Amino acid sequence: MTAVATLDLDLDVFSGPFDLLLTLVLREEIDLLELALADVVLSYLDHLESRGELDLETATEFIVLIAALLELKSKLMLASEEDDAGLLEMEPEEAAQELLERMLDARRYRSAAGYLRELLSSEEGVRFRHVPPPAHLRRTELAPQEGSENPEVLGVAIGRLLSMPPTISLRHIGTPRVTVAERLAHLRGLLRRGAFSFDEAVGEADRMTVAVTLFALLELYKRGEVDWRQQESFGEIAIQATAAQPSATVAAVAG
Amino acid sequence: METQVQADPEAAIDADALASTIEALLFLSPDPLSASELAEAAQAGEPEVQAALGALASRYVPGARGIVLRELAGGYTFATDPATEDAARRLFSRPRTATLTPAQAETLAIVAYLQPVSRPEITRIRGVSADSATTTLLERGLIEEAGRSQFGAVTYRTSTLFLKLFGLRSLQELPDVARWDPTPEEQAELRDRLLRAGEARAGDGPTPE
Amino acid sequence: METQVQADPEAAIDADALASTIEALLFLSPDPLSASELAEAAQAGEPEVQAALGALASRYVPGARGIVLRELAGGYTFATDPATEDAARRLFSRPRTATLTPAQAETLAIVAYLQPVSRPEITRIRGVSADSATTTLLERGLIEEAGRSQFGAVTYRTSTLFLKLFGLRSLQELPDVARWDPTPEEQAELRDRLLRAGEARAGDGPTPE
Secondary structure (H helix, E strand, O other): OHHHHOOEEEOOOOEEEHHHHHHHHHOOOOOHHHOOHHHHHHHHHHHHHHHOOOOHHHHHHHHHHHHHHHHHHHHHHHOOHHHOOOOOOOOHHHHHHHHHHHHHHHHHHHHHHHHHHHHHHHOOOOOOOOOOOOHHHHOOOOOOOOOOOOOHHHHHHHHHHHOOOOOOOOOOOOOOOOOHHHHHHHHHHHHHHOOEEHHHHHOOOOHHHHHHHHHHHHHHHHOOOEEEEEOOOOOOEEEEEOOOOOHHHHHHHHO | OHHHHHHOHHHHOOHHHHHHHHHHHHHHOOOOEOHHHHHHHHOOOHHHHHHHHHHHHHHOOOOOOOEEEEEEOOEEEEEEOHHHHHHHHHHHOOOOOOOOOHHHHHHHHHHHHHOOEEHHHHHHHHOOOOHHHHHHHHHOOOEEEEEEOOOOOEEEEEOHHHHHHOOOOOHHHOOOHHHOOOOOOOOOOHHHHHHHHHHHHHOOOOOOO | OHHHHHHOHHHHOOHHHHHHHHHHHHHHOOOOEOHHHHHHHHOOOHHHHHHHHHHHHHHOOOOOOOEEEEEEOOEEEEEEOHHHHHHHHHHOOOOOOOOOOHHHHHHHHHHHHHOOEEHHHHHHHHOOOOHHHHHHHHHOOOEEEEEEOOOOOEEEEEOHHHHHHOOOOOHHHOOOHHHHOOOHHHHHHHHHHHHHOOHHHHHHOOOOO
C-alpha cells in the first residue's frame, strides 16, 4: 500500500495523495458519487509513465483498491429506495471492512497462485506416457446401450438456456432531463442580451446538455433566428441574432 | 565418433543412470527407438547403450513382468506381456459410461431442438465456445454434418445413433421444452428466444454475492 | 463381493501375476487408474490389488529407476523420473508444459479453491478481467466447464489433467486457503491503515475542494 499511498492526485474534487483520498472517501468527507475514478486511474497511469517502470506488487494493489471503489460507487448508484438505509448509510468502518475483504481475497489467491506455480515447478521433468492403447486391445469395444441416455437432460438444458439473466434496474440513476424547449428558451434569453459564444451558452454543463443545446441552436438557425460562425475546426462558435444587436450589449454581457 | 563421445564428460554417466534414462525414453516413446537414437538423446556411446539395454532386457525378461523389452526391426520398445491381454481388453472394452459433460449436454440439446444449426449459432446461444463439445459429439457419432448454412458455415443435426441412445423413435418424441421453459408465455420461436437469451448472457450477468 | 471373487477360479491368480497384470494396465492406460478399476479389469479383489500395488511401488521406488509409480488424480499411473528429463527433452523436442503466467496462475488458484466458479466471480476477485487467462487454461485442459451459475454464467472447475500435472492425488491435498491469510493482528493493522492511512494528513494537509 505504501507506493500507492503516496501517489499524488490532482482531481476536480480533490488534490493530494491517494491514501488521503481513500480516507476521506471512507469518512464520507468526499462523496464517492462525485469522484471521477477514471481520473484517478489516469493519474496513476501518468505516474507509471513518468517512472518508466511497472512495480507489479503496487500495480496489483492499486487495481484491487480502484476496483473496490468502483464497486462501492456502483452500489451507491444502484441502491434501491428500500435499500436506502443500507448501503447509503454505510459507516466508514463498514466501508473499510469491505475494502479490507477485497484486499484479503486478492492477497489470498495471489499467494495460492504462487503456491500452485511452485507445485508445478516441483513436478518439472515428470512426464507421462501419451500413447493410445494398441488397436488389438480395443477391438472388442462395446456399443453403448440403447436407451441408456435420458432425453429429459436435453429439455432441462434448453430450459436453462432460455432463461434470461436478471436485468439490472437503472431507474435509480438520475437521468439528467434536458429538453430542447428549455435550451431554446435559454438561447433566446442570451440572444436578447446580444451576441455570445457557444461555450458561454453551455458553461460547465454535462455532455447531454451540450448536445441538446446544439440541437436547439440548429433549430433556431433553421427558423432563421440566429447566424453562427466558426473560424476554424474546434474553434469558438460565435452566435448572434440575425437582426444584429447593437455592440454595446455585447460588452455588457462580456462584462 | 565413438571416441568423441567418450571424450565428453557427460559420457561418464554411470551405467545405472544410463539404464534408467533409456528406460524412461522407451516408456515415453510411441515408436521403437534405435540404439543410436537412444545414444544421441542420452549423450552416451553406443556400446554403453547396448550394455544398458542388455541390463534392461534381463530386468524385463519375458514372463517375469507385465512389461517386456522387445527388439523389433526399427529398434527397441516396451510392450505388455501377452499374458496380461485379457485384463487389458476388459479395461479398454468397458461399455462407454462416459456421461455427457455439461457443455456437451447443452450443445447436443441445441442441435436436437434447432437442427440444422451451425457452430456460430451454438456459440452465440451458449455465450462461450462450443468447439470442443461439438468435436466430441461428432466423434461419438451423436451428431453429424447437415450441409451448410446460407452463410457457408457447416450445420449439424442429430444422428440415428442419437435417437437409439436416447430411446426415441423420432425427433417428434423429444420432450416438450414447455416443461422447463422459464417464460412459457413467450410466443417467439425457440431459436430466436435462445439467441436472444444467449446474447443477453454474453454481457455476463451480475456477480453473485 | 470379496467372497464371491475368491470363489472365482480367476481369483486364485497369484500375487506376482496380479502385480504383472497391474503393471501392464498402468503402462497401457493414458489416464490414472483407480484400485477399483484395476480390480475389475484384473478380476481380483481390491485388497489383493492394493497389496500388488504396494509390491509394485517398492519396485518402482523413486530414484531407483527411470519410471516411478505415482498416485495421482484419484488413481495410479507411471511417470518418468525427473532425472531423465534432459534426455527426454533432446528426444522429444516439445517441452513438457509451459509455465503459467501470473494471471493464469491466479485464475487457476481461484478456480481450484472456489470451484465451480464463474468468470464474473473470478473477475470480481482479481479486479481485472480473467477472460484471456480462462481461455488459455481451457485450451490447455487445466480447467473445464462445470455447468452454469444461477445467473446463467458458465462455471468452471479444475480437470484431472490439473491434478496430474501438479502432482496431486485429489483437491483435498491443496492446503487450506486460509493459511495465506494475514494474522488477525496484521488484518487489524491493515484495516487501521485503510481507515486512517491519510488520517494524519487529513488534519493539516489539503482538504477536499
